[in-house]
Amino acid sequence: MSTASNLERVLKSGNFAVTSECGPPRGADPEAVKKKGGFLSGYVDAVNVTDNQTSVVRMSSFSASLILKTMGFDPVMQMVCRDRNRIAIQSDILGAAAWGINNILCLSGDHQKFGDHPTAKNVFDIDSIQLIQCVRKMVDEGRFLSGEEIKGRPSLFIGCAENPFADPFEIRAMRLAKKAKAGAQFVQTQCVFNVEKFGKWMEMVRDLGVHEKVYILAGITPMKSVGMAKYMKNSVPGMDVPDDLIKRMQDAPKEKQAEEGIRICLETIEKVRSIKGVSGIHIMAIEWEQMVPEIVKSAGLYPRPQP
Amino acid sequence: MIVADRKPFEEIIEMLKPYSRILLLGCNECVTVCAAGGAKEVAVLASEIRLFRAKEGKPVEIKEVTLERNCDPEYVETLKPFIDDFDVVLSMACGCGIQFVGERYRNMIVLPAVNTTFYGVTEQHGVWAERCQGCGNCVLDKTLGICPVTRCAKSLFNGPCGGSQGGVCEVNKDTPCAWQLIVDRYKEMGMLDRYLEIQPVKDWSTSRDGGPRKRIREDLKI
Secondary structure: OOOOOHHHHHHHOOOOEEEEEEOOOOOOOHHHHHHHHHHHOOOOOEEEEOOOHHHOOOOOHHHHHHHHHHOOOOEEEEEEOOOOOHHHHHHHHHHHHHOOOOEEEEEOOOOHHHOOOOOOOOOOOOOHHHHHHHHHHHHHHOEOOOOOEOOOOOOOEEEEEEOOOOOOHHHHHHHHHHHHHHOOOEEEEEEOOOHHHHHHHHHHHHHOOHHHOOEEEEEEOOOOOHHHHHHHHHHOOOOOOOHHHHHHHHHOOHHHHHHHHHHHHHHHHHHHHOOOOEEEEEEOOOOOHHHHHHHHHHOOOOOOOOO | OEEEEEOOHHHHHHHHOOOOEEEEEEEOOHHHHOOOOOHHHHHHHHHHHHHHHHHOOOOOEEEEEEEOOOOOHHHHHHHOOOHHHOOEEEEOOOHHHHHHHHHHOOOOOEEEOEEEEEEEEEEEOOEEEEEEOOOOOOOOOOOOOOOHHHHOOOOOOOOOOOOOEOOEEOOEEEEEOHHHHHHHHHHHOOOHHHHHOOOOOOOHHHOHHHOOOOOOOHHHOO
């Protein structure tokens, strides 16, 4: 059964999908969301709206999704299990669906230790795979987790994330298989820098036949500077930035580093596109949203398929 | 065992400010094993308090008592002959013992000298680590003896998060990733396929979420 999701339409029509993301502001100003959204307009099939990413308090994912929806976007509302129990999760899903949000991305969520309220109590009543099952049940069976009937069932295209670069590596493809079994329809991966390892993971994914069950969008992040590259390599858990890329960034003169970062990003897109089973890319241009149009155009992915 | 940590001395001294006759209580069970509140720790703390207060010109009288157990009425009762001779009880027992003594002697205030931290094991001499949260619904059969509720910082039931790297939890580099341990165990036992089973949402009503818990064995009641 199809939803009203543009992302689902693009993927089902066999087009190579392009999504990006918009991190909501640390304040109540809707203009901040509109400004970031403005950069992406026309260049993406859907835009992810992060849910208090890195455990820093921001405008809610649902509210920012709604603002982007009014701008004509097809938002992917991200939802983490860190801050809500199953009651709040299901309630927020109903609310989002009521306002025409068509996509949800189910995540466990970063630990609060990394955020601005490290002394907070976390929830983790359910985990990301159980969240996928929960949304699936609401959408397909029209029932809550409790089994009770929903009057006015939500319609959502259900996504998940996976990190091919985290450990233990041997279960990372199985983990996606589990998410597919739970009912995920698309996956957006952690930023791909190590294409070789990503290729190995994709091979394992194909061996399990998972690429035929979920649409796989490779995560792409352009590096602004060698400082950012090193930071991601050394300080972000589960991030794999190979040394040769660090060297390329380092060898570029300071004023040319951003250019080199975009070049690496475009090469990565080219490489992941040629991997069997990759259905699209998810561009995470962290505080660099204005570069998304150039990336999409240079990668030959513009214009985007219109309904 | 229940593991505890002595509170910082400054915090203890601050709590004791209004009092000059102190019954300092230890426990011979868990807090003795984890070296937080046994007879030895009671003696050390008593000396520290006496010295500090003597220096301040506000000397204290301290009686040191270490009960066999603070969570058992039989032993708590033994305080009766002398507890009223004191202004306050400072307890080095776990949170259960502190409360239980207070429940029995309602005219006394029982102050905590330790922070009760977790149910754990002695990994090596001087190192204790958490293993169980008492969720009331054990899943150790499914994870081959490694508790995801306790040992995963996010209590994930279906595998490691994206922050597991090199066998280590993203929250603390000294903490092994619980799911790395579980996967290693599956592999050791030739049961890696079990990882593919989806663990359904947990019933937390048997945990603290269901309210304070009580266990009754009618056949044992007197």
